[in-house]
Amino acid sequence: MNVLNFNSEQCGRIRRHLDAYLSDELLVETTSEVLRHLESCEACTRELEARTRVRDALRKAAVSQVPPEGLRQSIDRRLREMQPGFIGGSPRLAWAVALVIVIILGSIATEQWLRVQRGKRIVASILAIGVSDHVQCALKGHNYPDVANPPEQLRRKLGPQYAGLLEVVEQNLPGFEVLEAHICSVPGSTRKYVHFITRGRGTILSVILTRSEGAQFPNGKAFRSGASGSVNFYEAHLEGMNAAGFESKEYWGFVVSDLSRDTTMQIADELAPPLKVALDAGRGSEAFVIEPQRGALIQPGPSAPKL
Amino acid sequence: MDLFFHRKLRVEDFEAAAMPHFPDLYRTARLLAQGSTEAEDLVQDVYLEAWKSFHRFQTGTNCRAWLFKILFHRLHHFRRRWAKAAKVEAFEGPEDQDSLIAEIPVPQEIRDEDVLQALGKVPIEYRKVVLLADVQEFSYKEIAETMKLPLGTVMSRLSRGRKLLRQELAGIARAFGIRPASDPPRPGESA
Numbered sequence: 001m002n003v004l005n006f007n008s009e010q011c012g013r014i015r016r017h018l019d020a021y022l023s024d025e026l027l028v029e030t031t032s033e034v035l036r037h038l039e040s041c042e043a044c045t046r047e048l049e050a051r052t053r054v055r056d057a058l059r060k061a062a063v064s065q066v067p068p069e070g071l072r073q074s075i076d077r078r079l080r081e082m083q084p085g086f087i088g089g090s091p092r093l094a095w096a097v098a099l100v101i102v103i104i105l106g107s108i109a110t111e112q113w114l115r116v117q118r119g120k121r122i123v124a125s126i127l128a129i130g131v132s133d134h135v136q137c138a139l140k141g142h143n144y145p146d147v148a149n150p151p152e153q154l155r156r157k158l159g160p161q162y163a164g165l166l167e168v169v170e171q172n173l174p175g176f177e178v179l180e181a182h183i184c185s186v187p188g189s190t191r192k193y194v195h196f197i198t199r200g201r202g203t204i205l206s207v208i209l210t211r212s213e214g215a216q217f218p219n220g221k222a223f224r225s226g227a228s229g230s231v232n233f234y235e236a237h238l239e240g241m242n243a244a245g246f247e248s249k250e251y252w253g254f255v256v257s258d259l260s261r262d263t264t265m266q267i268a269d270e271l272a273p274p275l276k277v278a279l280d281a282g283r284g285s286e287a288f289v290i291e292p293q294r295g296a297l298i299q300p301g302p303s304a305p306k307l
Numbered sequence: 308m309d310l311f312f313h314r315k316l317r318v319e320d321f322e323a324a325a326m327p328h329f330p331d332l333y334r335t336a337r338l339l340a341q342g343s344t345e346a347e348d349l350v351q352d353v354y355l356e357a358w359k360s361f362h363r364f365q366t367g368t369n370c371r372a373w374l375f376k377i378l379f380h381r382l383h384h385f386r387r388r389w390a391k392a393a394k395v396e397a398f399e400g401p402e403d404q405d406s407l408i409a410e411i412p413v414p415q416e417i418r419d420e421d422v423l424q425a426l427g428k429v430p431i432e433y434r435k436v437v438l439l440a441d442v443q444e445f446s447y448k449e450i451a452e453t454m455k456l457p458l459g460t461v462m463s464r465l466s467r468g469r470k471l472l473r474q475e476l477a478g479i480a481r482a483f484g485i486r487p488a489s490d491p492p493r494p495g496e497s498a
Contacts, residue, residue: 019462019465019466019469020447020462023440023441023446023447023465025446025447050412050413050473051469051473053413053417054413054417054422054469054472054473054476055441055469057417057419057422057476058422058426058437058441058442058472059441059442060419060422061419061420061422061423061426062334062335062338062438062442063334064419064423065333065334065337065338066330066333067329067330067333067350068343068347071333071347071350071351072326072329074351075329075350075351075354075355076322078351078354078355079318079321079322079354079355079358080318082355082358082359
């Protein structure tokens with residue numbers, strides 16, 4: 001049996017390094033110091049041997065832990081069943097991104113739908129202007145004769161600014177006779193209308209013009225292109241009437257009747273382009289300077305209203 | 308859309324990188340889990356988790372360390388299902404000089420089952436570090452990164468873990484009448 005030369009202070013210092021020495025984590029200088037000490041200290045050498053033996057026994061025991069049969073195959077199978085990895089994050093993140101995109105697209109679609117609905121409401125409110133004049137003046141007021149007034153009389157009623165439009169309306173409303181043409185307004189509004197009351201196809205049809213005063217039909221999907229492609233039409237069914245509207249530089253035009261929607265549109269499609277050309281050429285540029293009696297319908301008279 | 312969400316990663320590439328470490332992962336899991344079933348669940352979970360995040364793994368880096376990091380991360384969740392382990396805090400603190408110098412007898416014959424039994428009695432936080440250092444031969448730095456611990460804590464846990472293992476081993480040896488290696492041989496025995 002060897003006699004151990006145990007130096008408490010020095011051995012304590014070396015043994016504090018033994019774990020790192022065993023793991024090969026010491027600096028070269030410290031390793032040299034440990035080795036020098038071990039050469040002369042049997043107690044620390046035995047301690048290192050004991051620690052090494054335990055570590056080696058642990059390694060050997062750990063290696064005895066063999067994965068069970070079938071675990072590897074089970075993992076392989078599960079891996080192939082799973083979705084592979086995702087770029088930019090986990091599948092959860094991908095779902096979150098997809099959800100955000102759906103929300104954004106949904107918001108855009110909702111926004112567009114609301115815009116269309118808003119546009120339709122604006123169109124309806126503008127077309128209601130024309131419909132109300134047709135209903136109030138032509139139908140309820142019955143401000144037209146059974147036999148058409150002579151053209152000269154109608155031209156006088158329209159005044160020099162709009163007299164020229166009579167011919168445009170007559171020529172582009174085949175099958176319709178112009179019974180009356182005048183400038184009028186409806187109760188409760190200061191808006192003035194150039195109103196042509198016509199008869200044809202067994203019904204009364206109005207062609208109405210009024211200043212847009214800078215307002216416009218909404219842009220977007222609310223309109224329907226005419227056959228010529230030069231005019232866009234806006235449609236609505238109001239108060240039992242079908243109305244087709246269009247616009248020139250300064251005017252809104254309306255064709256209103258109780259004919260079907262397609263027929264009304266077809267009639268408007270023939271009339272609107274030449275009427276728009278005439279309006280844009282200036283034949284209506286000085287219109288509506290008269291101030292008819294507020295709230296009263298202008299009765300058709302033998303002479304044109306004072307402009 | 309596909310390009311943004313979904314890059315086709317080949318499971319064969321993943322397996323080529325990750326499966327060579329399967330035995331080591333299983334061994335470590337088996338020595339940290341309560342039973343073989345738990346270890347199998349844990350290892351399977353580690354591989355599925357690794358596959359899911361394989362796109363984040365940089366080819367050429369240390370796949371083994373990456374897998375062990377996942378192992379310990381998943382172990383944390385699995386342990387909630389298992390029995391609570393002994394609290395580490397009760398064992399941590401500076402070593403006193405006596406405990407450093409005092410020799411713990413080591414049995415002459417160390418059987419695998421004795422080591423495994425003794426290891427099972429070492430609190431799990433120490434066991435993890437001992438397994439990584441002594442079985443998997445991770446460096447201190449790798450252990451610190453894998454377990455997200457300061458280097459000093461790794462060193463102290465390793466030192467204390469080894470000592471606890473040795474103490475448990477000595478206790479088991481005594482219980483079975485196995486003579487410590489430091490005991491002088493009895494008359495008639497060879498040294």
